[in-house]
Amino acid sequence: MGSVVDSETGTPLPFANIIIEGTTIGAATDMNGEYFILNVTPGKYTLRAQMMGYEAQIIEGVIVSVNRTSNIDVKLRETVLEGEEVVVVANKLSIKKDQTSSVKNVSSEQIEMLPVEDLDQVIAMQAGVVDGHFRGGRLTEVSYLVDGMQVNEAFGGTDKTVSIEKEAAQDLEVITGTFNAEYGRAMSGIVNVVTKDGGNQYKASFSSHVSNFYTANSDVFIGLSNTEFARNQDYKLQLEGPVIPDLITFFTNFRYQKSLGHINGIRRFNVDDYSNATDANKFGVNTPWDFDFNGQTYYSEHTGDGEYVPINTNLDYSGMGKLTFNISTDLKASVMGTLNYSETPNSGHVYKYKPDGRATFHNDSKMGMFQLNHFLSNSAFHDLKLSYVDNHQYSWLYEDPFDPRYVHAGYGGGMGGFSTGGQDRGHSERKLIDLNAKYDLVWQVNTSHAIKTGFLYTHHTVENLPILTQNALRGTPLAQLNWYNENTGKVEFYPYQTELYPDDAIEMDRYKKQPFEFSAYIQDKMEFDEMVINLGLRYDYFNPNTTYPSQRRNPANQLLFYQLDENDNIMYDDNGNPILDSERMSSYPKAPAQFQLSPRFGLSYTLGSAAVLHFSYGHFFQMPPLYTLYSNYRNLIPTGDFQTVQGNPLIKAEKTVSYEMGIWQELLPNMGLELSVYYKDIYDLLSAVVYTTYNQIKYGLYSNKDYGNAKGFEMKFDYLMGPFSLYANYTLQYTRGNADDPTTTYSRLGQSLDPVPYLVPLNWDQRHTANISLGYNQEDFGVTLTGYLNSGRPYTFTPVSISPLAKQTLYPNNSERPTTYTIDLSGHYDFDIGDVGKLRFYLSVYNLLDRKNELSVNSTTGRAYTAIVYPVDFATFISNYNDIYDSIQNPYMYSAPREIKIGIGLVL
Template sequence: MISTGRTLRGILWLIAALYWGMAGAQSRSSTGSLRGKVTDAKTGEELIGAGVVIVGTYLGASTDLDGNYLISNIKPGDYVLRVQFIGYATQLITDVSIRAGETKVLNVALKPQTESLNEVTVVGRKSTVNLESAKSEVTFKFEEISQMNVRNVQELVAMQAGVVRSPDGLQIRGARVYETEYIIDGISAQDPLAGTGFGVEVSSNAINSLSLITGGAGAEFGGGSSGVISTTIREGGDRFEISGNWQRDYLINAQNPTSFNTDIVEVTFASPIPGTRKKMTIFNNLTTRLTDEYFGPTANQLISSLLPEQSKLLAPRYSNTHIHTLKLAYQLKPGTKITFTNQFSLSINQNTRMLQIVGFDAILVPGFQYARSQNLDNATTYTHKSILNAVNINHLINKKLGVNISLGRLFTNLRADANGRPFRTETVDQIFDEDHIVTDPVEIFNPGDPTGTYFVLPGNGLVNNGGISPIWHDHYAQEYSIRTKFTYNPNDNINFISFGFQHSANEYQWVDVIRPWVGAPIKINDTTFTPSISIGSSNDIWAVRPHNGGLFVEDKITYKGIQATLGLRLNYWAMGRFADEAVENSQSPVINQVREDYLRKTTQLLGLRWKARLMPRINVSFPVTENNVLYFNYGHSMRMPHPRFVYAGLDPVYQNRSFLANLGNPDIDPEINVSYEVGIKTKVNKDLGFTLTAFNNNRFDYIVSRSVITRDPTGRFVTRTMFINQDYARIAGVELGFNYRWLSHYNFFGNAAYQVARGKSNSARESALQIAQNGEVQLSREQYLAFDRPWNINVGLMFSPDSTFKVMGRKITGFRAFAIYQYTSGFRYTPMRRVGELEVRPGVERPLFMPENDKFLSRLATPWHNVDLKISYDYFITKFTGLTFSIEMRNALNNKNAQIINPVTGRAYEFGDDVPNDWRDPRPEFNGPQERGLDPRNPARYLPPRQMLYGITFRF
């Protein structure tokens, strides 16, 4: 295996060689010139001192007293021209072609700024690569998103370099799923307690723009350590528009092989509000997605205990999602704009991945409750409700200073229970435990045995005795936040300074109970027993009010083609009065060392104890040759620990008294990422662009668990599981991306990423298990991480012909097609080797396998291949009125992509395969009474098979 350091050095040498080659080839060409005049678009007045720069070069000029500019010695090629002047929106003019010996004339009319200091107007087509940005960033507008077969933010982000989608969620550059900062209209939209990385869902048709930053995020971002997903909601336009869309995966019979009984209905309208002279607009979107998925069995009816009366309407299928988006925008005056966003989403389903208790869940496991599939009416049902309100104020104080203020409220609530059943009944008069019983009819294993002792075959291992799910969970997170960002642009066209702050006041409540019926009165023969004080067999209950925020300053310096952004962010946080009082109370279960460290490392202010951390950010980019830019990023970022690691078990009344119950650590610190990145961006011509990036992320202070001795409320010494910062991980990789336009009708795009993620453990729980089994020596060794999937490749095509494109002499205007192929390495697993035989019955022996622990997670399972297609045809009745007919195919080639891996074979189980000895072997010759575990033929062991959706859209 080639070391990470050698790999990165090889990438740097490759980058250098590419540039030397480009420099040598282009230096032999003759040059051209560019001249013109810059004026005010409204008055026609010449603008003196406007900056005119050819992006991706050192070439530029300022306009003279007559507003004229001249740039000479331009090598032939296709360029982007940036024109800027104080008080006016910057204009980017794409596809500016310069020929040898030519003096091209290009006059520019700038419009005054109307919303913010950093307004940019693009004239022409979107550039194939952004040579101005020193970040690893991709941005999509609504027009591009509408051509793709994506339904939400997650599906769009999953198509990008370095992003891997797994059953847990999205992993960006080898990080864990919860480490992403997710923003909607300037406000955090992530459920901080669910552990999924997302919270409020947004329909793809409601997205105005989406930006994904995987490297080089600015100092204004401080809530994530792997990447930033920033979404802006659409606004109404200057005329009334209404549209609707209906997709389903069957036309007549929902039982066909490509149908999951899916319906997707969407209605959108946008309009200026009458009487406001088009200064105020409204945008509204309502989306409903209903599906039974592909697993087969479903509950007769899902019941949400949060919405019991509405469940029949809102949750008729296995997975039910409802999204509503409302946005009002008001242009108060030129330079001042106010928007209000209300984003609501509701999901009701039986997918266990809705709740991921960070650091403890078994990772990379699909959420289908296979063990309960014979009676899903008693399985765990999840209801996730999210509401985000955001008020954004953009105001230009003067031509040099502007401010953006974002005020927000986020509320998320997740309830999980036994399909709508109450927490527990007043009395317990039945058995609720989900013990497996032999499937009826009972089959005797050894009929006629002379000893008179008979055994029965154990069935399939599915629970089927009428018991209910033992999970009862409810949490809510309410966050009030303010973000303020000032931008200052001195009259030198060199510095662009931004500074501001962000503060969030949070309220979290967490109730997690296992087997809640334990502790209720038991009614036997009409005798009621005294109620117990127990809340389930185990529980974790707390309500807290932490605070966090940050101060930042950043200076973007642009000088003769060189761009350098120097930023610094100070993050601060307070765990809240609940934690402070637990530390100060000598009778609380807090460990003495934790108490001492917490008091020493925190500062008392405004009645709370605070911590802080400085995080530098540096981005640099500069042209090496024309249209070839080298860039470098360095930065520190952090992610606050899941609140459960901080507050569990600190309440003096509601304490979990079970063995090895969890104990929070108020002194725990954020998880830290120190990232390095170097890359090149190359614009070959106006139709072809490349990016090549090498990155290295060093993650520190990952959370691990340890056993400690403390006192319970009665004064007895007990063992508890506590959390500390100790683990680390290293992720290094390289990414390649390209974008190619051909004949104005085709747009090819693609990206490929290779990365390696190594560390000491995959979760807080695993670290403790490693010590218990192997001691500290095993934990000190670096190993592959379970979520490491080295290769990720995406290649796509958009086809959108205009009136000039003909097939057999006929125009096909209105026809559009989108296709994408995705390849992802399979999951990592520890191989098993055959070591002998295990006797099943006389004369029959089952192969015996043992894990090769010296090759821990060293193997990759079968890779994932996926092809998605979307074909649509627009039929216009008038310029703004028409219909669109579409056919969408997901997993068009019907590939079987394994997500539950048999470590004996390295792929998903197929009948006849050998399996580990703690798996049930369904082959009749090995079926004996000693079999344990579930039947391995879980339908969720593969990703979804082929699905075809038929759609119709109307618009007026």
């Protein structure tokens, strides 16, 4: 929106035409010379302003971002010659007049130049973001959207089901401050990815990338070879163009990645090797696997080939296809489908010498989305969006639990601090299907008021499908019967007879639940000469659609209680049946639905011509992850204390009350500085409280008892001039609470430790965070340098000489890990191939300086590769292949070493 005036007199020019070149979209100014153009897809555009008797003006490089107003004011000069025109370039840093909170919009051009592999890394570079935590919130407090539709993994709550590749993103919106009423189901932040549409010209690109790790720290990262150029592989394909010109276009994007990772193991042991470090000379015969240690004879088979084996591998592939239908100037529709699949084997330092037999975690997600956009008039339009999201997660070594390749569980032993045989025998599976319907209506009442209203309905279907196995011979002498076979030279077991756990076993937490939720909102964006006000109200409704036990001291009626008369005798009904004591027995009523109202307010005030002050306030509610409602849904209590945490359908929504104030100043043309301060209280945080049954068994129940708060200061600096760009931000943050995660207090009670009586730093309370990106990018050449500096995050320091009594007052996160920093470099160079296209060469270097950043530390020393070892540890350590320090020196505690990635691509 904006105005058109006479350049000499400043007189408003009515009926001037503003047209977005290359489209059929435009507007005419009103009697006050003002205009607005609604419903423009994010991207970079060229505007043409024209009026009879005036020179036409071409404004190039106009940036349109999602949920933002781009103000373009035009001054036309009178002329007597028709056809004259003036070309100007829009300020790359438009005045942020309508920004009432902290929002960062990253365009596709900016994303392309950053040394990042995916959009998650772009998000991590924003001020206020620490390893997925937005301004001090837990990981579950962020809402991830694709084209405005939520794609959060609702069961666990910490991830998203759909990932869009960076090449397919037209605009990335990251909101770390308060947000408008249209956004909900989040307390800390919003991430919205706007996908690209196909164009009217055929375009294609393909690229192939390989990478390897080159490090001087070979003592930590063993087995890496400088000649293994393709240790990691990455292939990308993108196609777009018209199906029917001007009517139907398509856009497709595919990516395949296979990574062998930077950590290797050594195959000393195979899965059917047996070791015994507890029963000296168990077999009573001399074998080739016997070894003497501290005067005792022990047994350890090691039939591995001694080869290096990658153990933090990963396989990913993704696909996206989108059809866009430009039905008329007033009606547009699109259909999109996405696929994300990944395989990640179990990984950890314990597998260093036995890298085989690990289960693989599979994550398979599919999404289908339909969008319909319709102009009701020049001042109003509405959107209808429907989506289907199917997420299937499963983990196993072999899909069939009776697969004959499983070895006897007795081989699963350890020695020297590492696994020496056996396999992962667990089977877990979970399915989540979300059906979503979203409707939005936008009405630009006039140049001062824009009303937006809408609703969202979501129906979840979640299935938890664990498979647990056991030996049918358990409890008999045959279960662990083994012997040394002199013919094979190995230990053999009496055959393992696999059977499934019965469906009524306490451990078999199998269920299917179908909760649903509904949201509605209304907001008014009031834009005046010097002030913009965002005022909104949101309604959220959630129905768990299940039952709950009325008596938590006897939730599954495993204990029977009867009514007694005055002589303590059991009472009977007329049919001779004993009468149950209803006060001590559970009934199972329907869990009630709940709702919340969330007011939102934001204000920005223009100071002069190049500064904007903003303030915002809001209430934000979010239901906890679905597992906290349905875990152990049959409410069975084991026979021991602190062995289970039950789901609670009565759990309430968590609540955040947030405040923010900031100022943005244009220092020079194309140079801006933004300062913000914020504070938020987080109430009714998810926790686990302890209940005691009538037979004195203690167990956990998810509830709303935790509290936290966060406060901080942010500074953001942007500079764009020609080919040069500089983006920098700094965050000072304090995050406090009584627990890092929902089960912290419950676990402390289980260890006979007192609850934390005051607020402590949370695990992600990173005091200082700084990011900087410096780029130089021409049409055929570009280079970008990015740096990250993070002060150490908290950990719990445990002194060596601490007594059991002193441990009671040793509270979590009482010390800090070392500071980390990383520098990444990326560049590309293009060669023209005549009129066909371009050949592009890529180079990226991650961790350019090969820093050994300590991400985790030992609790007794505060460092990654050092620990205090007690005499008793030496006395009990038994091994014939390593020393006690081997298990302490864990490469997973460090960030990845230097990685050099090269690629070649064809752009047509």
